[in-house]
Amino acid sequence: MKKHIITLAGDGIGPEIMNSAQALLKAAGEKYKHEFTTEAKDIGGIAIDTHNNPLPDETIEACEAADAILLGAVGGPKWADSVIRPEQGLLKIRKHFNLFANLRPVTIFDSLEASSPLKQEIVHGSDLMIVRELTGGLYFGEPSERRDGGQSVIDSLTYTHDEIERIVRTAFDTAMTRRKHLTSVDKANVLESSRMWREIVNTVGKEYPEVTVEHELVDAAAMKLITNPSYFDVIVTENLFGDILSDEASVITGSLGVLPSASLSENGLGLFEPIHGSAPDIAGENKANPIGMMLSVGMMFKYSFGLHEESAAIERAVNTVLKQGFKTPDLKIDGAETISTTEMTEKIISNL
């Protein structure tokens, strides 16, 4: 298989973990006889510095010609007061490529279970997937502006029927490949958009009789994620609820640094990134955890290239290295040896 991948390293620890992704691509390509070519482009803060634009045209053009996109992280204190913000690059690329389906698996690695802020008996066995709508809702709705000379303000939560239907279908399809239990999260006791969401989930659900569907209010879901995380299989929700709940859910694993994500469009193009941020405090110190990035490469293999075996091999390699007793400084594993970004990368690759 021949694939061309754009790498958007971005800011902070982005470049370091992108090196890990590159090394992984090279090794996996050799082992499984694929030709992966990569091309680096700018996004986020670095792109503001070099192009005065968090998503330069040449980045867009390169991505248009690619088979997949890998992203490190964007943002940092350097651009805190900048008029153009690094995150705008991320929001724009999502919208431009119609990356409407954000898949965020929240898996508890056995060796990390004890490092959760939750009691071990509560997190044990948790394995859920958040399917977050990524290109609609309050993030992109118009109007979004000050009014009355600054005396009032409005943001708009807008969705079309089709936008809701396609993410709901993605969620049902995802549930079919898992434990067939779908929790749709909304605020239907208050929002009209949530009532429409609920109706569409019920209608689409008729085509998936094998999937058990439940509706949960977002406030109740925020509780249940803590009291009973292993209850969930697939969660589907709109953009902002998904933002909040997926960050909340990720932290119960005690291991933000190991979680990947996929953002997919209808035509198959996908963007893959770890869920953690740019961690400017440790940038350049060879301390960053490359696992979230490397598992994102695994999601790219699976979701964009259909390379299931290769994807599973990466997950297995990560698990093996953690079980062997190695960790990066962000992980809390009793008795494990702390190693650097590059060492962790090498160990995972050598276990492929």
Next chain:
Amino acid sequence: MKKHIITLAGDGIGPEIMNSAQALLKAAGEKYKHEFTTEAKDIGGIAIDTHNNPLPDETIEACEAADAILLGAVGGPKWADSVIRPEQGLLKIRKHFNLFANLRPVTIFDSLEASSPLKQEIVHGSDLMIVRELTGGLYFGEPSERRDGGQSVIDSLTYTHDEIERIVRTAFDTAMTRRKHLTSVDKANVLESSRMWREIVNTVGKEYPEVTVEHELVDAAAMKLITNPSYFDVIVTENLFGDILSDEASVITGSLGVLPSASLSENGLGLFEPIHGSAPDIAGENKANPIGMMLSVGMMFKYSFGLHEESAAIERAVNTVLKQGFKTPDLKIDGAETISTTEMTEKIISNL
């Protein structure tokens, strides 16, 4: 002191816990020489049944003439498919009386610390207050409707400058009575309303030089509430973020049933209710935990009547009874004896 209080028992366990509130009012009135008169009115599901209106006019009129309002809980499966929903009564009463400031203290009682889903060393010492804006934002913004013959939908997140300023002031004033640390939660990297919110917090903050102010994005706050709850003192946020975060925060205490809330207006009228729901599964069984309701009476004493000593006495009595080793079925305290709603109520009252 003479005070007239409207009791809105509502649905499910509402009537039972309202009996506890009544008993507490009687006892506290006798002990501290106050004359508390009460008058029961309907709200929620029961009001739909009796008046075909979740907030009947006679309830509004009675509340208008009262010094404070106590509320039990609204809603239940009986009205799940009803066109008019019980919660509308709650939303309407908040809006009608301009109850813009929702105060939700999240305190960890020593005896309940072990029952948190979080590790004890993480929850230990947590004591935070969420100040949630309650009458603006997506809950009440217009337009909120289907469009294009049902092909699209919009909800509006609207705020005026004054609405933001008054809740922010309430939060700063609250911080001044506590540890003087205020965390303002928004999504300023995406929402225009959040950027305006942040500006107002910074402006008002200049009048409170003693208060340390921080801004936190809602997704980051949802994480930190779990990884480091004791970090927070006062959190201020808009309506929907407050809904999600306060439910999330309450559950880390392991004791939803013991948490009270106050919803205050500018003219001093307040509505006080436990944060738990109507628990229809145990309604009528004398099993409900009356503590959230009784501590809500305590918040009424403090915030509406200025009766600080009486309020503190209720908190102390609750603490004493829990330490004596008594609990209701919802609480997990090793070795404690399970008692009924009425027994718990009596024990707390006898410890006043």
